[in-house]
Amino acid sequence: MASKSILMLVGDYAEDYETMVPFQALQMVGHRVDAVCPGKTSGQFIRTAIHDFEGDQTYSEKPGHNFVLNADFEGVTAEAYDALVIPGGRAPEYLRLNEQVLALVRDFAAANKPIAAVCHGAQLLAAAGVLKGRACSAYPACAPEVRLAGGEYVDIAVDAAHVDGNLITAPAWPAHPAWLAALLAQLG
Numbered sequence: 001m002a003s004k005s006i007l008m009l010v011g012d013y014a015e016d017y018e019t020m021v022p023f024q025a026l027q028m029v030g031h032r033v034d035a036v037c038p039g040k041t042s043g044q045f046i047r048t049a050i051h052d053f054e055g056d057q058t059y060s061e062k063p064g065h066n067f068v069l070n071a072d073f074e075g076v077t078a079e080a081y082d083a084l085v086i087p088g089g090r091a092p093e094y095l096r097l098n099e100q101v102l103a104l105v106r107d108f109a110a111a112n113k114p115i116a117a118v119c120h121g122a123q124l125l126a127a128a129g130v131l132k133g134r135a136c137s138a139y140p141a142c143a144p145e146v147r148l149a150g151g152e153y154v155d156i157a158v159d160a161a162h163v164d165g166n167l168i169t170a171p172a173w174p175a176h177p178a179w180l181a182a183l184l185a186q187l188g
Contacts, residue, residue: 001030004082004187007108008035009101009124011091016048016064017173018087018118023067025180026085031187033085034071038098041072049089051119051172053158058141059172073100078107083187088119088139088172096127106130109166114186116168118179122146125167136169137162 006026010019019035026033037046048064078084084105086092095101105128108115117125122138123145125131131151137160138146143153154162154169161170161178168186170179 001184001188003030003032005080006031006033006083006085007076007078007081007104008033008085008087009037009095009104010035010046010067010069010087011037011095012046013049013090014046014067014087015089015119015173016050016067017176018089018121019046019048019067020065021173021176022085022087022116022118022180025176026183029184034076034081035067035069036071036073036076037069038073038095038101040069041074042069044069046091051089053172076104078104078111078113081108081113083114083116083183084108085183086115086117086121086124088117088121090120092120092123096124102128112166114166114168114183116179116183118170118175119172122169125149126151134167135162135164136167137171138169139171 045066051059109130126149131149135152
């Protein structure tokens with residue numbers, strides 16, 4: 001597989017595994033991954049959170065790692081990348097308020113480039129308006145947002161992934177093997 005350039009949109013309290021694992025795994029197979037965050041520059045870090053399923057009505061949250069960014073958000077364009085990765089956690093909740101972030105997501109969608117979103121990453125897809133007529137998975141608490149954005153929420157096992165054209169989605173980090181395999185298949 002030829003090396004591809006992948007953009008990862010992150011922010012404070014992104015889910016730790018959903019940030020660290022794709023970042024490292026995609027590099028491991030030879031891709032360049034630029035992790036960016038609005039308002040921060042290369043060398044700065046975001047704080048992550050570890051979300052776990054421990055039998056409560058929702059996931060629990062614990063402090064994660066400090067994840068060092070390796071690129072600047074300012075000036076990033078979809079044209080410079082082959083794919084977009086959107087981790088979940090709490091970051092998408094406020095990143096969706098940034099019009100530059102939403103425009104970037106729209107640009108990837110308009111170019112029909114692979115977009116891999118996991119867990120709460122669907123919040124960015126919904127806010128960007130790219131789910132109308134599309135089917136995607138997400139953390140179940142995001143199902144209403146997917147539907148309100150005109151998308152079809154796909155309720156799948158927590159370790160499964162769903163593909164609808166260039167859109168690769170999954171409910172949470174236990175789906176990494178299926179989700180990342182589907183992204184790699186899209187990348188050729």
